[in-house]
Amino acid sequence: MEQIKTVFLLTFLTVLFVFIGYSFGGTNGMLIAFLIAGGMNFYAYYYSDQQVLKHYDATPLEDVRHPVYRITQRLTQKAGLPMPKVYLIPDHTPNAFATGRNHEHAAVAVTMGLYEMLNEEELEGVIAHELSHIKHYDILIGTIAAVFAGAIAMIANMMQFGAMFSNSNDRQSSNPIMMIVMAILLPIAASIIQMTVSRSREFMADEGAARMTGNPAGLQSALAKLENYARSGHQIHNATEQTAHMFIINPFSGLKSNIGNLFRTHPTTEDRIARLEELKFELKRR
Numbered sequence: 001m002e003q004i005k006t007v008f009l010l011t012f013l014t015v016l017f018v019f020i021g022y023s024f025g026g027t028n029g030m031l032i033a034f035l036i037a038g039g040m041n042f043y044a045y046y047y048s049d050q051q052v053l054k055h056y057d058a059t060p061l062e063d064v065r066h067p068v069y070r071i072t073q074r075l076t077q078k079a080g081l082p083m084p085k086v087y088l089i090p091d092h093t094p095n096a097f098a099t100g101r102n103h104e105h106a107a108v109a110v111t112m113g114l115y116e117m118l119n120e121e122e123l124e125g126v127i128a129h130e131l132s133h134i135k136h137y138d139i140l141i142g143t144i145a146a147v148f149a150g151a152i153a154m155i156a157n158m159m160q161f162g163a164m165f166s167n168s169n170d171r172q173s174s175n176p177i178m179m180i181v182m183a184i185l186l187p188i189a190a191s192i193i194q195m196t197v198s199r200s201r202e203f204m205a206d207e208g209a210a211r212m213t214g215n216p217a218g219l220q221s222a223l224a225k226l227e228n229y230a231r232s233g234h235q236i237h238n239a240t241e242q243t244a245h246m247f248i249i250n251p252f253s254g255l256k257s258n259i260g261n262l263f264r265t266h267p268t269t270e271d272r273i274a275r276l277e278e279l280k281f282e283l284k285r286r
Contacts, residue, residue, distance in 0.1 A: 012193065014148060016148075016152065016186075016189070016190065016193075032154075034151045036151075036154060042143065046101055049099040049100045049101070049105070049107055052097075052099055052243055052246065053087055053099065053107065053109060055238060055240075055243070056089045056091070056109065056236070056237075056238060057089065057090055057091075057238075058087035058088065058089045058109045059087060059088055059090070060085060060086070060087055061086040061087060061088050067115070067120065067123065068086060068088070068110055068115055068123070068127070069086050071120070071123060071124050071127050072084065072086050072108055072127050072131070075124065075127055075128050075131055075212060075213070076131060078212060079131055079132075079135055079212055081103055081106075081131060081134065081135060082103050082104055082106070084098070084100065084106035084107050084108050084131070084134060085100075085106070085107040085108075086107070086108055086109075086110075087107055087108070087109040087110075088109070088110060088111075088112060088115070089109055089110065089111040089112065089236075090111075090112055091111045091112060091113060091236050091237050092111070092112055092113040092116065093111060093113045093229070093234050093235060093236040093237070093251070094111055094113040094114040094116075094117045094118065094225070094226055094229055095110075095111050095113070095114060095226065095236050095247045095248060095249060095251060096108070096109060096110040096111065096114055096126050096127070096129075096130055096247065096248050097109055097130065097243075097246040097247045097248065098130035098131070098133045098134050098138075098139075098246070099139065099246065100134065100139065101139060101140065102137070102140070103134060103135070106134045108127060108130045108131065108134075110123075110126070110127070111236065113229075114126065114226075117225060117229070118222055118225065121215060121217070121218035121221070122218050122219070122221050122222035122225065123222070124213050124215070124218055125209055125210075125213060125215065125216075125218035125219030125220075125221075125222045126209075126219065126222050126248055128208070128209035128210075128212040128213045128219070129205045129206060129208070129209040129219060129248055130205075130248065131208075131209075131212065132204070132205040132206075132207075132208030132209050132212065133201070133205045135208060136201070136204055136205070136208065138201045138204075138205065141197065141201060142197070142198065142201070142245070145193070145194045145197045145198075146194065148190065149187070149190040149191055149193070149194040152186055152187055152190040153187040153190065155186075156182070156183040156184070156186050156187045157183070191263065192262050192263065195262065195263050195264060195265060196262075198245050198265050198266070199264060199265070199266060199267045202266050202267055202272070203267060203272070203275060206219060206272050206275060206276060207275070207276075207279060210276055210279050210283070211279075211283070214283065216276040216277070216279050216280050216283065217276075217280070219276060220273050220276045220277070223248075223249070223269050223272055223273055223276075224269070224273065226248065226249040226269075227249060227253065227269040230249055230250075230251070230253045231253070235251050235252065236251045239251035239252065244265055245265035245266075249266065249269070250264075250265050250266050253266070253269075
C-alpha cells in the first residue's frame, strides 16, 4: 500500500511540476528550474553521505565483535544486501540513520546513546529499519521528491518576479495577484507532497524491519523509548532541520510545533507502533 502511495505521489508531483513549469515558465523556464534543482540534489545524493557522517563526527566501527556490527552483519545477510559501512556517533542521545546512494555505497550510523539504552532485540529492530531504507532505495526516492519540490519552488520564484516586474502589456494577459498567490501556495503544496512521501517511506521501513527480524515488538519497544527520550527535551548534538528526516526519530520531535502533521518528516510514533501491532497478527497467521 505504501509503495503504491509513493508511486502516486511522485507521479502527482511530476505532473504538478510539468503543468506549473510550462504554464508559467514556459519550456525554457521549466527546463532551467529542473536542471538547477536536479543538479543540486543529485550532487547531494552522491556526496552528502560523507558530509553528514562528518557533520555528526561519526567514526567507522571496525570491531566485528561489537554488538552493533554483529547485528548489522547478521541482518544484512538475511536481507541479501552487501555489508554497509557501520559508524558510531559519539552522542548519548539515542538515534540512528542510514545514508548512501545505493546498496554498494551504504552506511548505517548509530549513536552511542542508542547502543547504551536499547537491549539487543530493540537494537536489532532499529538497525533492520535502517537496512530497510537502504534495501528500498529510500535515499534515491527522497532525492527525486526533493528535485521536483525544489524545481517547483524555483518556478514559483520566477512567477513572483514576473508578477512584480512585468510591464503593462504583460499584465493585461495575466493576473499578477493570482500569480503571486500561486507562487506562495504551490511550493507549500509541493512540500506537503514531499513530506507525505517521507512519512510513507518510514512506514515501509518499519514494516520491512518487522518482516526482516520477524519481531515487530522489538522495534515497537525501541520507538517508544526513543520517543520518550526525545520528549524529555534532549537533542542530538549538531542536529539540523536539513538532516532531521534521515533519523529513525526526528531529533526535533520533542519540540512543540504548530505546523500540524502535514509537514512532519515522520509519522507520529503512536501511529508507527499501531501499524506494527497490526503486523504482529499478520506474521502470527503465517
